[in-house]
Amino acid sequence: MAKLGRPRAKGPSESGRSTEEDILLAAAKLFTEIGYGSTSTHRLADEAGLSQATMYHYFAGKKDVLLALLLETVRPSVTFAQAVVPRPEPTAARIWALCAYDARLLLSGRHNVGALYLVPELSDDHFTPFHAERKKLYIAYRKLVGEALGLGAREAHPLASAAFGLVESVILRRRTEGRLPQSTPPLIADSALRILGLDPVTHSAGDALVEEIGAELPVD
Amino acid sequence: MAKLGRPRAKGPSESGRSTEEDILLAAAKLFTEIGYGSTSTHRLADEAGLSQATMYHYFAGKKDVLLALLLETVRPSVTFAQAVVPRPEPTAARIWALCAYDARLLLSGRHNVGALYLVPELSDDHFTPFHAERKKLYIAYRKLVGEALGLGAREAHPLASAAFGLVESVILRRRTEGRLPQSTPPLIADSALRILGLDPVTHSAGDALVEEIGAELPVD
Known part of the structure; x- marks a missing residue:
């Protein structure tokens, strides 16, 4: 879960949230609406408005995203x-x-x-x-x-x-x-x-x- | 959810349960242990010791099995x-x-x-x-x-x-x-x-x- 200020693949977030927060919000939506098992990292990155490569820069994988969400x-x-x-x-x-x-x-x-x-x-x-x-x-x-x-x-x-x-x-x-x-x-x-x-x-x-x-x- | 006395594809249950109960028990196990989304009808039939054809004789699909379980x-x-x-x-x-x-x-x-x-x-x-x-x-x-x-x-x-x-x-x-x-x-x-x-x-x-x-x- 590195937090370097690396630029976003698809430009800055319009939400005012950090990239990490964008990923967590996208994951909260998809995991609760279509299910954790049914959410691919591809779809997750897409929902967050990021490339998969950028997402992997913040989280090592889907499990890490779920863990971060649960800890919150x-x-x-x-x-x-x-x-x-x-x-x-x-x-x-x-x-x-x-x-x-x-x-x-x-x-x-x-x-x-x-x-x-x-x-x-x-x-x-x-x-x-x-x-x-x-x-x-x-x-x-x-x-x-x-x-x-x-x-x-x-x-x-x-x-x-x-x-x-x-x-x-x-x-x-x-x-x-x-x-x-x-x-x-x-x-x-x-x-x-x-x-x-x-x-x-x-x-x-x-x-x-x-x-x-x-x-x-x-x-x- | 027909309940005709059709013979089981893989012989009688050793459990004393009906075929329908065998399917529900297998589903309860798989849905709670690996997840509803991750359970295929193939795996469900296998866990119940049945062919898929036999399972479809009792339940029109996975959704019907989940509904029956929830109603219980x-x-x-x-x-x-x-x-x-x-x-x-x-x-x-x-x-x-x-x-x-x-x-x-x-x-x-x-x-x-x-x-x-x-x-x-x-x-x-x-x-x-x-x-x-x-x-x-x-x-x-x-x-x-x-x-x-x-x-x-x-x-x-x-x-x-x-x-x-x-x-x-x-x-x-x-x-x-x-x-x-x-x-x-x-x-x-x-x-x-x-x-x-x-x-x-x-x-x-x-x-x-x-x-x-x-x-x-x-x-x-």
């Missing part, structure tokens, strides 16, 4: 989780903020990239870095749930896993319901606290914490 | 929902039973067929019957949630959709966590009631209702 669905939440876990606010507020942020991330972007979590190709070792990041994120959920309920990792697992699953369920819902309303992430965060039997957090307090951590969501 | 993940829950909605038990108990049954169905079977909910090919009109059944199921959830909370369909939607998503999240979890414990469906059902702010239902009462409706889950 999870890394910002890992960064957020690592910032929120040690904060002094009450645990319920921190759990609320993490769920709301994570759900917003999964609902962001023009294409439902999370749908690729279920493609069989993800069993390939090439995607270990994605699985490792997603596990880090899950472990942050479990840590916070354990802290809130006074449970060890093993005991916290079933509830943490239910809350984590609830957040990720927006991937399935987005496929069925289309664009979900902006009220969905806070409702998901409220619901997670209910599952855990924790007292509710006001949305203004939760949102303030998200903002204070200052994490930005990708916009397209 | 939702029809039993629709039947269950239609039986549970008009029952005299308290609404919370009926919601609990529906969530537990539906989660068990999605966790049943050797292969995680629900993973196919996200394949892009499902936008094809051919799969309208599946989307229609899944919508029927969702409408039953929404009806029960509306009844429990005294809300109309529109108002009940966000919470019903969160509960429905929570149940379907077992599809994503199964992919990550592997075989989920038998305690998962009741925990999902408990969690759904919590999301809705309803009083808990004892597992014995919930299980008794599931059993009374007498719906059987497919076993493999």
